[in-house]
Amino acid sequence: MTFLPAACFRVFQITALFLALAGLFALPANAHFTEGTKVRTLLVAEDNGTLTLYVRAPAPLVFSDLVGRAQVDQAPLVSPFLRLETTGTGVRYRLDMAAVDRDPEAFESRLQKTLIVSQAGLDLETVLTGFTIRARRPAQTLDTAASARAAIQLDNTSLDPAFGAAIIDYALQITSTDPAGVLEVRSGYPPLLPGPGVAIENHLVDARMDPPVSTTAPGQLETPAVIDGSRLSTFLHFVYQGMLHILEGLDHVLLVIALALGVGATRKLIxxxxxxxxxxxxxxxxxxxxxxxxxxxxxxxxEAAIAASVLYAAVAAMIQRSGSILVFSGIGLLHGLGFSFVLGDILGRDAPDLVLALLAFNLGIEVGQLLILAVTLIMVFVLEQLATPALRPARLGTLTAIAILSAWWVAERVGGVVSAV
Structure with missing residues (x-):
């Protein structure tokens, strides 16, 4: 059956090529990792009915209101606890440890207001019970109540740490009539504007459980993060993260589309x-x-090899050489590394419930992959039923677009390899 004029056949090719060319300038070269990922850890523990929220935060998040205001006003960052210094490459800020020692009450007040804890819709009273400042993120992770308590007991760094690298550990005692209940945590300060290539992740650990339950939340907690101790919630969260990653990772999406267009709804596709x-x-x-x-x-x-695998899949589909099981096993090995970079950023490799998170994330990837396959094959089926002559140019146009875009990625990412050597 043919309901579309012949001129429409070329539209598919032109549109696909246009999208590919637009993507050359709109899409990043590195899709799976962010070297500028900043992680804040929040761990809730209970001791004889008393709740404590232990926080390990990058220093800029403790001053996010001042940083954000300075970014909007394009003015210097002003705080009694920050010192501006000039270096050979420009200027930078340092935490002024002498200023913290002179006015600890004001610094503690700032720490206490960074986060707001609520329960059943009511904000809870929090009291700062201790803090320590580090020059950089320590190797020891906050994964248990014991490790969190030990971190707070360490002395402050004796040097003025660089503001962007400094880490502040602090503890907030929470007044609650339901210590085992669901908690929500949100930012007490307006957000700052992360720079290019910078992402912010929050690792949430509920140490009221044995063993602790871990999950994640992106951003600066403008939207409250829920800490409920539910392993089912954690499992579903990472299933969603796996689906989200493959659906947002254009190179993964294009690989699956190229594979579906090259093989079709056949046993070999399985x-x-x-x-x-x-x-x-x-x-x-x-x-x-x-x-x-x-x-x-x-x-x-x-990253460069992943882009090359997408190019291979597109070219193989165009010449109707879909590849072997061995080849796609190798491609899977490459893409698994890309998936792991993302999960490493959002979860960390020392988090509790790591096995559960890995299984759920992997399941989410599979669900997302099946969705892409289903949508692609359904579109092919519909086009074949409505306008059979349009199917071939639409298929070739799509594969050509994928090939052009992936070739651009290969060139750009190889440049990244050269600069890193």
Whole structure:
């Protein structure tokens, strides 16, 4: 059946090519990791009916109201606890430890107001019970109540740490009539504007449970984050994160589309998708077990290889050479590394409930992958029923667009590898 004029056939190709060219300038070269990820950890613990919120925060988040105002006004950052210094490459701020020692009450007041804890819609009273300032993020993670208490007991750094690298550990005692109940935590200050390539993640640990329950929340907590101790909530959260990543990761989406267009709704599609799934599951888990190198050029190299795999899938589909199970197992290994970079940023490799998070994240990836396949195959089926002659140019146009965009990614990401060597 044919309901579309012949001129429409070319529209598919032109539109696809236009989208590819637009994507050259609109999409980032590195899609799976953010070297500027800043992590804030919030751990809730209970001791004899008393709740305590332990916080490990990058210093800029403690001054987010002042930083945000300075960014909007394009004016210097002004605080009695910050010192501006001039270096050979420009200016930077440092935390002034002498100023903190001179007026600890004012500094403690700022810390106490950074976060607002609520329960059943009512804000709870919080009291600062201690803090310590570090020059940089310590290797020891906050994953248990004991580790959080130990962190607060350490002395402040004796130097004036760089503002952007400094970490502040502090504890807020919470007055609650329901210590085991659901808590919500939100920011007490307006947000700052993260710079290019900077992302903010919050690791939420409910140490009222044994073992502790861990989840994550993005951003600066303008929207309250829920701490409820539910492993089911944690599982569903990471399923969602897995789905979100593959649906937002355009290179993963384009690879699956190219695979579907190259093989179609055949038994071989099941084999290749299964091979891809096994491959990315292996490297996703292996990375979290420490099986990948830490060379500075490794991540950019993986990113470039992922782009090359998308280019391969598009070209193979265009010439009707869909590839083998072995090839797509190898492609899965590459994409699993990309998935692991994301999960490493949003969760951390020392978090409680790591096995649960890995399984849920991987399941979310599979659900997202099946959604992409289903939508692609349904569109092919509908087009075949409504306008069979349009199917071939639409398919070639889409694959050409994928090839152009992935070739651009390869070139751009290889440049990243060269600069990292």
């Amino acid at each position: 084999y290749l998708v299964t091979a891809f799934t096994i491959g990315h599951s292996v490297t996703l888990i292996a990375t979290f077990l420490g099986a990948t190198p830490s060379w500075p050029w490794f991540i950019p190299l993986v």
